[in-house]
Amino acid sequence: MALKSALDLRIPDAIYDHGCAATLSEIVTKVTVHPSKFSCLRRLMRVLTAAGIFSVRCSDDDGGEQVYGLTPASHLLVGNPNNIAPFLTLMLDRIMASPLNDLSKWFQLELPDPSLFEVMHGQPGVLFNEGMLADSNFVTDIIIKEGSDLFQDIISLIDVAGGLGGAAHAISNAFPHLECSVLELPHVVANAPTGTKVKYMAGDMFESIPPANAIFLKWVLHDWDDDKCVKILKNCKKAIPGRDEGGKIIVVDIVVGAGQSDLTNNEVQTLFVMSINGIERDEQEWKKVFLEAGFSDYKITPVLGVRSIIEVYP
Numbered sequence: 408m409a410l411k412s413a414l415d416l417r418i419p420d421a422i423y424d425h426g427c428a429a430t431l432s433e434i435v436t437k438v439t440v441h442p443s444k445f446s447c448l449r450r451l452m453r454v455l456t457a458a459g460i461f462s463v464r465c466s467d468d469d470g471g472e473q474v475y476g477l478t479p480a481s482h483l484l485v486g487n488p489n490n491i492a493p494f495l496t497l498m499l500d501r502i503m504a505s506p507l508n509d510l511s512k513w514f515q516l517e518l519p520d521p522s523l524f525e526v527m528h529g530q531p532g533v534l535f536n537e538g539m540l541a542d543s544n545f546v547t548d549i550i551i552k553e554g555s556d557l558f559q560d561i562i563s564l565i566d567v568a569g570g571l572g573g574a575a576h577a578i579s580n581a582f583p584h585l586e587c588s589v590l591e592l593p594h595v596v597a598n599a600p601t602g603t604k605v606k607y608m609a610g611d612m613f614e615s616i617p618p619a620n621a622i623f624l625k626w627v628l629h630d631w632d633d634d635k636c637v638k639i640l641k642n643c644k645k646a647i648p649g650r651d652e653g654g655k656i657i658v659v660d661i662v663v664g665a666g667q668s669d670l671t672n673n674e675v676q677t678l679f680v681m682s683i684n685g686i687e688r689d690e691q692e693w694k695k696v697f698l699e700a701g702f703s704d705y706k707i708t709p710v711l712g713v714r715s716i717i718e719v720y721p
Contacts, residue, residue, distance in 0.1 A: 409454040414484070414492055416440065418452075419477065422461070423485040428476045430466065489548060546625065546711060547577040550659060553710045557718070558582045558621075560653055565590050565619040567612050567643070568627045571598070575605045578623075590616060612639050616646040625659040629687055633696050640700035644721055650703070656719040662707055663689040693717065 413419065421437035422429045431449055440448055452475060456463045462476040477485070484492045550557070558564070558578060562585065566575040569589040579587040586606075589599070593609040608617060613635070616622065622643045628636050640656070647654035686692070690707060697705050697719055706718045 409451055409458070410460060412451060413455055413460065418455075418461075419481050419484040419492070422475055422477055422481070428474050430472045430474055432472065434475065546659065546714065547574040549711050550716060551577060551581045554708060554716050555581075557657055557716065558585055561585065561620040561655075562653075563619040564588070564621045564623055564657075565608075565617060565646070566623045566625070567616060567639075569623070569625070570595060572600065572603070572605050572607065574623065574625055576603065579604050588617070588619070612642060614642075616642045618646050620647065620653055622647060622656045623659075624656065627660075628658060628696075629660050632686060633692075633699075636696045637700045640696065640702065640719075644701055647721060650720045654721055656702075656717075658717040658719060659710075659714060660717065661687050661713045662693060662709070662715040662717065663687050663713075 416438045418434060418438060421434045424437055425433050431445070431452065435445065435448065452461065452463070452473075455461050456475070459478055460481050462478050463473050464476070466472050466474045484490055558581070564575075564578065564585055565588045566572065566578075567590045569575050569591060572589045575587040575589050579585060587604070588606040588608055589596075590608050590610050590612060591599070592611065596607045596609040599607040610617070612627075624639075624643070628639065631639065643656050647656070688696075693707075694705070702719050702721055704720045708716045708718075710716055
């Protein structure tokens with residue numbers, strides 16, 4: 408919650424605007440804090456520096472006022488159109504956290520519907536889309552650098568449930584030869600940007616997916632139980648050519664136990680995903696849904712903490 412307060416007050420931006428180093432007196436010129444809360448802001452900064460969000464040192468002036476700086480963690484929150492501040496704002500917002508207060512009641516309800524999230528909030532809106540866009544921009548940049556071979560031999564790609572197209576735009580810019588499209592629900596497509604190389608198509612991944620050389624699924628499958636995952640994957644399989652013609656599914660998702668990941672982070676993520684009736688899967692659980700959907704092979708490449716790239720072949 409200390410980090411959420413810092414984001415809401417735009418403290419990282421205030422420090423960034425002062426050349427990435429600012430005293431408390433300089434920070435309050437950029438943020439909205441009542442003068443009576445000045446000492447409280449100092450306490451908040453103490454928590455955030457202890458957590459490694461900001462650095463702190465004494466100034467060289469006689470007054471010795473503390474100077475706060477950006478760390479590698481807080482640099483990710485500022486100064487770049489692809490910063491992850493909107494994603495963290497989503498994950499820390501009460502819309503995501505408050506359903507967990509009723510977790511004990513939810514355990515008494517029969518699956519599959521409604522999810523804990525739907526019980527509390529219904530369907531997510533602008534905050535969710537903006538958060539997912541920020542995450543797409545950040546993660547896709549890393550995927551492009553770490554796994555550029557993924558996209559070299561394909562001609563067309565559809566980002567299924569791709570939101571406002573953050574991932575599709577990044578891929579399209581990095582690989583101009585690639586025709587990128589986004590398949591989303593009509594109300595999302597209605598708010599999509601215009602005048603871009605990326606094509607937006609209104610549809611439902613549970614009904615059908617337009618044909619393409621490859622299908623991209625980032626943080627989609629972990630939102631659904633096995634039966635719904637198999638249904639999505641079967642529709643993906645119908646949309647792509649055979650493996651000898653370059654057809655494949657590119658899944659970006661969590662593989663429990665793969666790569667370097669923190670156990671606490673894994674389990675907290677699992678708790679959040681459970682609130683929307685989702686599942687975090689290990690390799691054997693992924694293999695099960697891939698085989699049930701009719702795929703013959705897959706390859707897992709860990710790329711970012713708990714996340715991996717999974718190439719799935721027909």
